[in-house]
Amino acid sequence: xxxxxxxxxxxxxxxxxxxxxxxxxxxxxxxxxxxxxxxxxxxxxxxxxxxxxxxxxxxxxxxxxxxxxxxxxxxxxxxxxxxxxxxxxxxxxxxxxxxxxxxxxxxxxxxxxxxxxxxxxxxxxxxxxxxxxxxxxxxxxxxxxxxxxxxxxxxxxxxxxxxxxxxxxxxxxxxxxxxxxxxxxxxxxxxxxxxxxxxxxxxxxxxxxxxxxxxxxxxxxxxxxxxxxxxxxxxxxxxxxxxxxxxxxxxxxxxxxxxxxxxxxxxxxxxxxxxxxxxxxxxxxxxxxxxxxxxxxxxxxxxxxxxxxxxxxxxxxxx
Amino acid sequence: xxxxxxxxxxxxxxxxxxxxxxxxxxxxxxxxxxxxxxxxxxxxxxxxxxxxxxxxxxxxxxxxxxxxxxxxxxxxxxxxxxxxxxxxxxxxxxxxxxxxxxxxxxxxxxxxxxxxxxxxxxxxxxxxxxxxxxxxxxxxxxxxxxxxxxxxxxxxxxxxxxxxxxxxxxxxxxxxxxxxxxxxxxxxxxxxxxxxxxxxxxxxxxxxxxxxxxxxxxxxxxxxxxxxxxxxxxxxxxxxxxxxxxxxxxxxxxxxxxxxxxxxxxxxxxxxxxxxxxxxxxxxxxxxxxxxxxxxxxxxxxxxxxxxxxxxxxxxxxxxxxxxxxxxxxxxxxxxxxxxxxxxxxxxxxxxxxxxxxxxxxxxxxxxxxxxxxxxx
Numbered sequence: 001x002x003x004x005x006x007x008x009x010x011x012x013x014x015x016x017x018x019x020x021x022x023x024x025x026x027x028x029x030x031x032x033x034x035x036x037x038x039x040x041x042x043x044x045x046x047x048x049x050x051x052x053x054x055x056x057x058x059x060x061x062x063x064x065x066x067x068x069x070x071x072x073x074x075x076x077x078x079x080x081x082x083x084x085x086x087x088x089x090x091x092x093x094x095x096x097x098x099x100x101x102x103x104x105x106x107x108x109x110x111x112x113x114x115x116x117x118x119x120x121x122x123x124x125x126x127x128x129x130x131x132x133x134x135x136x137x138x139x140x141x142x143x144x145x146x147x148x149x150x151x152x153x154x155x156x157x158x159x160x161x162x163x164x165x166x167x168x169x170x171x172x173x174x175x176x177x178x179x180x181x182x183x184x185x186x187x188x189x190x191x192x193x194x195x196x197x198x199x200x201x202x203x204x205x206x207x208x209x210x211x212x213x214x215x216x217x218x219x220x221x222x223x224x225x226x227x228x229x230x231x232x233x234x235x236x237x238x239x240x241x242x243x244x245x246x247x248x249x250x251x252x253x254x255x256x257x258x259x260x261x262x263x264x265x266x267x268x269x270x271x272x273x274x275x276x277x278x279x280x281x282x283x284x285x286x287x288x289x290x291x292x293x294x295x296x297x298x299x300x301x302x303x304x305x306x307x308x309x310x311x312x313x314x315x316x317x318x319x
Numbered sequence: 320x321x322x323x324x325x326x327x328x329x330x331x332x333x334x335x336x337x338x339x340x341x342x343x344x345x346x347x348x349x350x351x352x353x354x355x356x357x358x359x360x361x362x363x364x365x366x367x368x369x370x371x372x373x374x375x376x377x378x379x380x381x382x383x384x385x386x387x388x389x390x391x392x393x394x395x396x397x398x399x400x401x402x403x404x405x406x407x408x409x410x411x412x413x414x415x416x417x418x419x420x421x422x423x424x425x426x427x428x429x430x431x432x433x434x435x436x437x438x439x440x441x442x443x444x445x446x447x448x449x450x451x452x453x454x455x456x457x458x459x460x461x462x463x464x465x466x467x468x469x470x471x472x473x474x475x476x477x478x479x480x481x482x483x484x485x486x487x488x489x490x491x492x493x494x495x496x497x498x499x500x501x502x503x504x505x506x507x508x509x510x511x512x513x514x515x516x517x518x519x520x521x522x523x524x525x526x527x528x529x530x531x532x533x534x535x536x537x538x539x540x541x542x543x544x545x546x547x548x549x550x551x552x553x554x555x556x557x558x559x560x561x562x563x564x565x566x567x568x569x570x571x572x573x574x575x576x577x578x579x580x581x582x583x584x585x586x587x588x589x590x591x592x593x594x595x596x597x598x599x600x601x602x603x604x605x606x607x608x609x610x611x612x613x614x615x616x617x618x619x620x621x622x623x624x625x626x627x628x629x630x631x632x633x634x635x636x637x638x639x640x641x642x643x644x645x646x647x648x649x650x651x652x653x654x655x656x657x658x659x660x661x662x663x664x665x666x667x668x669x670x671x672x673x674x675x676x677x678x679x680x681x682x683x684x685x686x687x688x689x690x691x692x693x694x695x696x
Contacts, residue, residue: 054537056695075693076539084537088530094338095331106327107538 007032007159007190008053013062015048022048024213025062030192030206032158035185037204038194039303045213046194047087050161053192054084067159083152083160087167089144091151093137097128100136100151108155122150125180142173149180153189160184162193166200178203198299207299211307221299228302231255232271236264236278237290244287253277258304265301324540328548332522336552345518350510350560351567357506358499358572361630365451369397371415373406380426384437387463388419393455406440416442417452429467492661500575503568504660505629505653507587509620510564512649514557515594516601516619517612523549523602524611536693546691550595554588557595561587568660577663586659586669589676590652594619596683603690623649628657651676 008030015023023045030036038046051057053066055075064071067081091100101119110118123129126146136144145165153160162181166174178200185191185205193204201207202221209217209224217224238244245264248257253274256267268274271294282289297305336342370388374381388394397415400406409415418440428435439456441449465483493500526532535545565583568574576583597619605611623629626640627649633641644650651672658664658672 051695055693056533056537058694076541079537079539082537084534086530086533086537088533090530090534092331092335092531093529094335099331099334103327103331104538106323106330107535107540109321109323109539112323 040210083157087163098132104151126150375423376425378426504656512619516598516615519598520601520611527606542691578659596687599687627653
């Protein structure tokens, strides 16, 4: 029986390809109308998880239900209830916009009398009204992406899976695309989306951080940012960066230090106390300090903090 | 099985074929080119073979013999030379298929009632032609030899009533022994192989390569709907090509169509099912275009070309190869084609070929349907 509250439930899901563990015991659940983000670097196992949820790959072990249906046992019932946009743009480039839409209307068995209305809606939603007769291969990336989304939701599925939907799309189109996603979530659609853009992850209601097949954290973006950084986060502008970060990593008042762009992010117990200590510590070691200030952690900080002990087990832990 | 989903896929496939130049060429132009190529280009007729003659004797008798060769439609005495070197050169260069040498004592030996010999040098690079030449040469020489004997006996004052046995030839089915009549019907098997196996496996592999197949299998469309949606358009195209090729054979190459056109269409449909199933099966194994096209050519086109009896008689193949041809669908189809076009065999006599063809079609069809999984590799 489909569960009204949780539209996607994953329990201890594992996928192995030979010796390689692509997805390593992931458990989570996504609620109806939620925008659930999968954040992680390329190759972390995000696409593999999504493909298992769409019934395209068989899980090695564990269990997952989508709209109440088991993905391994009832993949066809799952497919009735989902829309899927794969990582690679996968509409037919040699067909017209309208031909692609008609194809998917047919594939999803949209009733004959509703086809025109649904296609009109999809065209409007993807801002492609009037472009029906263009060959898809000639469209710019952002348009293709919106069309792909339009095709995937023609049948009004309660759950949609979007695998890196905005990769290779310009920032403005990306923004438009996310407006669409929010609109759909507002209508009660559960949206499962993978991304490796940190700023995109901020748009999600909840996030799972995926790293090397494992889920390292789960929560709202603000929860993740708060909980992952234990203490205060300081931005340090100084030169040279290399020796500075090395010496700070062993400094007594510093819990963690990492290079962020052209500055350092360091974690301390308490900002007020630590700022003069850090300045002194660095000046003693011949590092010129331009600026030190207290900042709010970003998702990237959270991600670095959460994955640092897996990435390099020797580095200092933040908690 | 949902008709809406099947129809959506089939319609998309047709639009894609019509929009893709490469597919259009294979669908529209290739069949006509194959028919023309084999109708004109491949001639197994051996007539007017060029012969060089080195007549050392140069007598009335030797000229007489040469006239017999000249009179035969199988030989053309293109040149008379006076040394071995030129003869050898002509054979080397391929200007002559045979060199005839009449020895200097030819007439004298005959006059004395002694056996005479002539030498025939064959170009053996084409063993078939050489064999045929030997046969024709012997026939000409034997006939001449008989005349010489009769004349000699008459010269001895004996009245001889020559009693000869002659063979009255009547070639059935292909009265003129035109090789185009023998070959052109079989071209249908080649065309079907290309459309059915090559083109379809290519288009399915292309969907895997481009990622559209991933999108397709994420929808509720069933494997059967996807398979039929992909294959039915090519089935229709195949049938249209059968009609085009048959019309070409009959009206252009004057190949008789003596059997029933309906049986021709039905058996072509059966063979199409076979090659389409193979094409689909191949695309399940090989998910990229290069591998799929090579597998398709290797498993359908080449056997249809070499082992089906299309060009080379199966009875003349090594025993092991002959046995192997029994599992080749093209063997049965080519046999049916020749029977329908040339013999006009009633459908009842086609069962020996139709039954195995149907069995293969059913087996492959079931295999293909069950091999497709809506899973990523």
